[in-house]
Structures are given as structure tokens and as C-alpha cells.
Amino acid sequence: MLLALGVVFLMLATTGWTAVHRPDTAVPARAAALAAWATARIDGRPVPAADAPVRTVARFFAGLDAAQRTRLADGYPLVVGTLDGVPAETRYRANHNALTQAAKLEEARGKDVALTPADRANAIRRAHRFESLAEDGRQILLFDPSGDGLVAEVYGDLDAARRVSVIVPGVDTDALTFERSQRRLIAPAGMAQSLYEAERAAAPAARTAVIAWAGYVAPAGVGVDAATGRLAVQGAVRLESLTAALPGNASVALFCHSYGSVVCGVAARRLPDRVTDVVVAGSPGMRVGNAAELHTAARVWATRAEGDWIADVPHLEVGGLGHGADPVSPAFGARLLSSEGAHSHTGYFEPGTASLANFAKIGTGGFGSVACANGNADCRGGISGTDGN
Numbered sequence: 001m002l003l004a005l006g007v008v009f010l011m012l013a014t015t016g017w018t019a020v021h022r023p024d025t026a027v028p029a030r031a032a033a034l035a036a037w038a039t040a041r042i043d044g045r046p047v048p049a050a051d052a053p054v055r056t057v058a059r060f061f062a063g064l065d066a067a068q069r070t071r072l073a074d075g076y077p078l079v080v081g082t083l084d085g086v087p088a089e090t091r092y093r094a095n096h097n098a099l100t101q102a103a104k105l106e107e108a109r110g111k112d113v114a115l116t117p118a119d120r121a122n123a124i125r126r127a128h129r130f131e132s133l134a135e136d137g138r139q140i141l142l143f144d145p146s147g148d149g150l151v152a153e154v155y156g157d158l159d160a161a162r163r164v165s166v167i168v169p170g171v172d173t174d175a176l177t178f179e180r181s182q183r184r185l186i187a188p189a190g191m192a193q194s195l196y197e198a199e200r201a202a203a204p205a206a207r208t209a210v211i212a213w214a215g216y217v218a219p220a221g222v223g224v225d226a227a228t229g230r231l232a233v234q235g236a237v238r239l240e241s242l243t244a245a246l247p248g249n250a251s252v253a254l255f256c257h258s259y260g261s262v263v264c265g266v267a268a269r270r271l272p273d274r275v276t277d278v279v280v281a282g283s284p285g286m287r288v289g290n291a292a293e294l295h296t297a298a299r300v301w302a303t304r305a306e307g308d309w310i311a312d313v314p315h316l317e318v319g320g321l322g323h324g325a326d327p328v329s330p331a332f333g334a335r336l337l338s339s340e341g342a343h344s345h346t347g348y349f350e351p352g353t354a355s356l357a358n359f360a361k362i363g364t365g366g367f368g369s370v371a372c373a374n375g376n377a378d379c380r381g382g383i384s385g386t387d388g389n
Contacts, residue, residue, distance in 0.1 A: 029105065030146045033078035040076060042068050050079055054245045057085030073097065082144050084245035088158045095143040099134035102145045103127045129176055142215050149175025150216070152242075153189055155196035156209035164250045165199070165210045165363040167192045168239065170258030170282075171226055173218040186346040188212040194349045195255065198360035206364045209250075215242060219259060226259065227321050229266060229287050236267035244272050253277040253363050254298075257348065258310070261286055262323050269295040277301065277362050281339070281348045281355060282310045285323025291333035299383070301362065302327035302334035303355055303373070305342035328373075335379035338371040 040047045048060045061069060069087065073080050073094035078101075080086055081094035106127035110120050126149070133140055133151065142152035158164065169188045177187055184190035192212035199208045216235030219225035243252050252275045256264035264278050265286025271278075278294075279301040280286065291300045304311060315326035327334050339355035342348050348355040354371050361370050372379035 030078050033076060037076050037079040042072060054085040054241055057083050061086050082142055084241045088247060091141055092139050095140035096134055098143050099130045103130035125176055151175050151178045152211055152213045152215045154209055154211050155192055158209045159247050160207055161209035161250045162207040164246055164252045165195055166254050167212050168254055168256040168260035168263055169214060170260045171219045173214045178214050185349045188214045191349040195359055198356050199363045202360040202366060203364035208364055229262060232262040232266045235263040239263060239267045240270050243275050251276045255359055256280045258282050279362060280327050282308050282345050283327045284310055284313055285315050286327055287324050289325045300334045301337050303337040303339040304328045305339040305347055307343045308345045310345055336373035338373050
């Protein structure tokens with residue numbers, strides 16, 4: 001077992017989960033915003049606590065008119081934009097404000113000679129990323145600049161959607177890596193945009209939305225965090241809150257890549273009933289021995305691409321290290337999807353691949369035409385309601 005765990009770390013170090021030094025870039029503005037929010041009132045009414053339950057937040061904002069919501073979004077953007085339960089349009093406005101302010105702050109840090117050259121360069125990169133995220137037309141559902149940053153973005157009309165797909169990404173995901181100009185499909189924003197376009201092509205009349213959710217602190221490179229479930233446990237709490245807070249009665253499908261599948265596995269038993277499908281791709285494990293141990297009524301799907309190095313990582317758990325059984329093993333009990341055409345650990349959202357086509361069909365409810373692994377139809381068994389509405 002110890003030898004196998006050694007192999008795990010060797011594989012991670014040499015094939016993709018590379019160590020990256022990330023200086024502490026915590027932004028004190030967030031702490032100041034929380035302090036101000038703690039005593040805030042709107043027309044004499046105290047606002048809910050920043051850690052209030054989703055239902056409490058939703059009920060409070062439902063009782064406000066549009067002008068009152070706007071005042072809170074403009075006055076407390078770093079808080080309002082992160083609160084699950086706040087209406088989506090209000091969060092978009094708040095996060096646009098927060099991103100604009102954060103970009104200016106990082107620009108100033110980039111010129112601060114008291115900082116090291118590395119920290120100044122990092123501040124400039126952050127400023128450019130925040131400016132990009134703040135561009136008109138983008139729907140930023142979450143922005144927290146603290147540390148390496150948390151971001152979530154919506155593609156489509158979230159309020160009108162009947163089906164919502166959520167991308168849950170893996171290691172080395174933060175505000176800077178949320179989107180990329182090169183190899184864009186390995187970043188959460190690129191994955192979500194690719195899936196949204198595929199869903200629109202698969203079911204043009206379907207009312208769908210896709211969320212790129214980098215809303216948890218992901219492991220940074222190889223290390224204990226990547227091989228244990230500590231950050232997955234914290235991320236699972238945030239994922240549960242997100243899915244509970246989505247507007248309307250839309251059903252939800254989670255598309256969990258790499259370490260993101262660990263987050264989904266930990267969250268599974270506490271996800272709301274609206275989460276009907278959990279799809280894992282390139283998974284190191286879900287911290288269980290089989291799908292039944294997830295204790296979820298959601299359908300569990302799994303796929304692995306040809307040449308994905310994760311196949312060579314021992315799927316086990318010993319003393320908290322490792323993430324358990326392989327979700328694509330027949331014994332695990334997941335519905336096995338074809339990923340034909342996809343290559344390597346980061347190719348699942350490439351147009352033209354069976355993996356992306358399958359994700360789009362699951363996201364739109366087109367289960368009857370999903371392509372199963374090995375060319376059989378076993379993965380489609382027992383599913384009803386296969387329309388794309």
C-alpha cells in the first residue's frame with residue numbers, strides 16, 4: 001500500500017499536478033466589506049448575516065424592491081455578490097462592481113515598490129484578469145478576491161432555465177486560471193462555454209444554463225491537499241449551498257473533472273433532490289468504494305479518455321490518502337459513458353468528442369441518445385423523461 005501511494009505522488013508530480021508557488025495575495029477589502037455588512041441596514045431593516053442560510057438570504061431579498069437591491073449591490077458588492085440566495089441579476093451587478101474595484105486595487109499594487117517584483121507582477125496579472133471578468137455582458141455569479149480568488153460565471157439565462165449544468169473543476173483552479181486565452185478548454189470558463197454551445201446545438205429549444213464554478217479553494221499542485229479530501233470537504237459545503245440556491249425549479253447536472261469529482265463525491269449525500277445527475281470525468285476517485293456509498297438518488301455517470309494519465313494512479317484510500325475506488329471500474333456501479341475522440345486528462349470538453357456530446361445530452365435531458373462505453377446501451381437503462389425541455 002505504501003509503495004502504491006508513492007506511485008500516486010510520482011505520477012502526480014510527473015504528469016500534470018505540478019507544484020506551483022503562489023504568494024499570499026489576500027485582499028483586505030473583503031474583510032472590511034464583511035465588517036461593514038455586519039452593521040448594515042436597508043431602510044431601517046438589518047441585513048442577514050453573511051453566513052446566513054440560503055433560505056434566510058433568499059427570503060430577505062425577495063422582500064426588497066429593485067431599488068433596494070441595487071443599493072445593496074452597489075454599496076456592499078464584495079458581500080452581496082457572494083451570497084447564495086441573492087437573485088442572480090443582483091449578484092451580477094454586485095460582482096461587476098467588485099471586479100472593477102478589485103482591478104483598480106491590483107493595478108495600484110502592481111506599482112507599489114514596497115512589494116517584491118514577483119508580487120507586483122502577480123498583481124498586474126490579477127488586474128488584467130479582473131478587468132476581463134468585468135467586461136460588459138459577462139454574468140459573474142461569484143467573485144471573492146481573497147487569496148487566489150474564487151469565481152463563478154453563468155452562460156445562458158439562469159432565471160429562465162429548466163436545466164442547469166455546473167462545471168466543477170480540479171486542481172490549480174483559481175481566479176487567474178479561471179479562463180485562458182490559449183488552451184482555453186482546460187479552464188473552467190472554456191469548459192462551460194463549450195458545454196453551453198454543445199447543449200444549444202443538441203437541443204436548440206431547451207431552456208438551459210451552464211455555470212463555470214471555481215467556487216472552492218482547489219489544491220495548488222502536487223501535495224497533501226491533492227491526495228486528501230480536506231479541501232474537497234470544504235468545497236462540498238459550498239457546492240451544496242450553490243445547488244440549493246439556484247433560482248426556480250430547474251434540475252441540475254454536475255460535471256465534475258479530476259479533483260472536482262472528489263468534491264462531488266463528498267457532497268453527493270447532502271445535495272438537494274434537484275441534482276439529478278453527477279458526471280465524473282478523469283476522476284481520481286470519489287472517496288467511496290462504490291456508487292451506492294454515495295447515498296444519492298442522482299444518476300452517477302463516469303468516463304475516462306484514452307491516454308488520461310489518471311488511469312495509472314492507484315485508486316485506493318489508506319489513512320486518508322487517496323480517493324477510493326475507480327469510478328470507471330464496472331464494480332463501482334456508475335453508468336459508463338463513451339469519451340471517444342477525447343485524449344489526455346484535459347480533452348473532455350473538446351468539440352467533436354463523444355464526451356462533450358454525452359455531457360450535452362445529459363445536460364439537456366436527451367438520455368435516450370447517450371453513447372455508452374464499449375458501444376453497449378447499458379448506461380441508458382431505466383431512465384425515463386428523455387426530452388430536452
